[in-house]
Amino acid sequence: MKKFLVAALAGVMAASMLFTGCGKKEESKVPDKIIVGTNAEFPPFEYMDNQKKPDGFDIAMIKEIGKRMNKKVEIQNMEFKSLIGAMESGSINSIIAGMTKTKEREQSVDFSDSYYTSNQAIILKKDSKITKLSQLSGKKIGVQEGTTGDIISSGEKFGEKNKTIVKKATVKRFKKGVDAVMDLKNGSIDAVVIDEKPAQEFVKNNSKKLKLVIDSAGAEYYCIALTKGNTAYKEEINKQIKAIKKDGTYDKLKAKYIDSVK
Amino acid sequence: MLDSFYKAFIAEQRYLLYLDGLKMTILVSVIAILIGVALGTILALMRLTAEQKGKSTLLSKIAYVYIDIIRGTPTLTQLMIMYFVILKGQGGLLVGSLTFGLNSAAYVAEIIRAGIQAVDQGQMEGGRSLGLSYTQTMKDIILPQAIKNILPALGNEFIVLIKETSILGYVSIVDLTKVSDFVISRIFQALAPLLGTALIYYLLVKVLTLGLNALERRLRQSDRR
Numbered sequence: 001m002k003k004f005l006v007a008a009l010a011g012v013m014a015a016s017m018l019f020t021g022c023g024k025k026e027e028s029k030v031p032d033k034i035i036v037g038t039n040a041e042f043p044p045f046e047y048m049d050n051q052k053k054p055d056g057f058d059i060a061m062i063k064e065i066g067k068r069m070n071k072k073v074e075i076q077n078m079e080f081k082s083l084i085g086a087m088e089s090g091s092i093n094s095i096i097a098g099m100t101k102t103k104e105r106e107q108s109v110d111f112s113d114s115y116y117t118s119n120q121a122i123i124l125k126k127d128s129k130i131t132k133l134s135q136l137s138g139k140k141i142g143v144q145e146g147t148t149g150d151i152i153s154s155g156e157k158f159g160e161k162n163k164t165i166v167k168k169a170t171v172k173r174f175k176k177g178v179d180a181v182m183d184l185k186n187g188s189i190d191a192v193v194i195d196e197k198p199a200q201e202f203v204k205n206n207s208k209k210l211k212l213v214i215d216s217a218g219a220e221y222y223c224i225a226l227t228k229g230n231t232a233y234k235e236e237i238n239k240q241i242k243a244i245k246k247d248g249t250y251d252k253l254k255a256k257y258i259d260s261v262k
Numbered sequence: 263m264l265d266s267f268y269k270a271f272i273a274e275q276r277y278l279l280y281l282d283g284l285k286m287t288i289l290v291s292v293i294a295i296l297i298g299v300a301l302g303t304i305l306a307l308m309r310l311t312a313e314q315k316g317k318s319t320l321l322s323k324i325a326y327v328y329i330d331i332i333r334g335t336p337t338l339t340q341l342m343i344m345y346f347v348i349l350k351g352q353g354g355l356l357v358g359s360l361t362f363g364l365n366s367a368a369y370v371a372e373i374i375r376a377g378i379q380a381v382d383q384g385q386m387e388g389g390r391s392l393g394l395s396y397t398q399t400m401k402d403i404i405l406p407q408a409i410k411n412i413l414p415a416l417g418n419e420f421i422v423l424i425k426e427t428s429i430l431g432y433v434s435i436v437d438l439t440k441v442s443d444f445v446i447s448r449i450f451q452a453l454a455p456l457l458g459t460a461l462i463y464y465l466l467v468k469v470l471t472l473g474l475n476a477l478e479r480r481l482r483q484s485d486r487r
Contacts, residue, residue, distance in 0.1 A: 081447040108450050142434070146447030172434040173444065179346075183434070188351030 057257035120218025121199035142180030149193035270454035283441035297363025302370025332368035354435035377412035
């Protein structure tokens, strides 16, 4: 009896391996459920609402896409730097987290068409004379770890021209943008480099002490990251982004979440 | 696999980053241990004044409140209060070693108090009846015996402290864990940096453990006579 059980178990295991093997070959299909990773520390794109649920422009966007594709959307909140790893391990199949398309990230994931263009903002104390990113060379800069602001401030090559913008700055990396802003208010750094929209939120809440400078040298394009190699899924998502932009839903969402921030 | 280890440690001389991070981890730990032991001893003696007098004293109350508050709040919260509120972003080493030193002192105090109280009551009575003062008995008779009781638990506390410094990154202090965070955010792979960091912490704790074991053996020599 025992031997029979062992043999049966072995058979089941072998069969299941076989089937998963088959599944891998047909990877390029739209998944049954959109399991999307985000980092809800990035207002107004993603943040925790008063009920401690993720909300924001990106979240509304992916929910709209899910609705149009007739798929369930499951949101997983995690640290920004863990997102790509989670995708590689297969625990999520999409990322919407104000993520910019970069060559490095493209080695690990596929990107949809851009759904939003963002500029980098420099948050400064009211009395600062800095007006553009390149003037931050040699200064102390606060950033949110792993974000574009971090990459630019750390003197890494960035953007279409693939050039270093800020040279030899001291970079302090925080888990959250708001921590960097607090450090700036405390006076231990000269500037915070972070995406434009969250920067506006931060400065709005500290308008007596802080100001904001936008530099187009830091412009970048937010895309939805998708499981690498799944072209069918990518095409479907691109189709939906296009449709959402065309029929005015995009502008409504943008008005609701982004333009209301002033 | 080999490629990701190359990216995590060799490429762009990243091993130098790990060395810097390790330096910060060790410096913070060592200074914190020194602060913790010094302040912890004082706190323990403050608490013991209650025993000497037979009722709670002002000193013992102060020590009790300090220990109560420190042990009752998360270290991360203490670290963020120290960084953002008290020291306002001044110097990572100062913030780190002060936070962990003050935190560790509370635990060390209780360890030392327990160690002292574990010494037989008769030792104190014996010392006093020989004409020694309370302080003399404490210094020459009780403490030397208490240290042997204390050492294993104290070693435990040091190990916990070293590993807990890994939260320094929350306030942008670049310790070993923060370096692995940084590398992960650049190479988009977690395995190699995390395994490497884990190994370095392990070795660090191993060295400390071996040192403490040797010290314990040395102290136990007198037991076998």
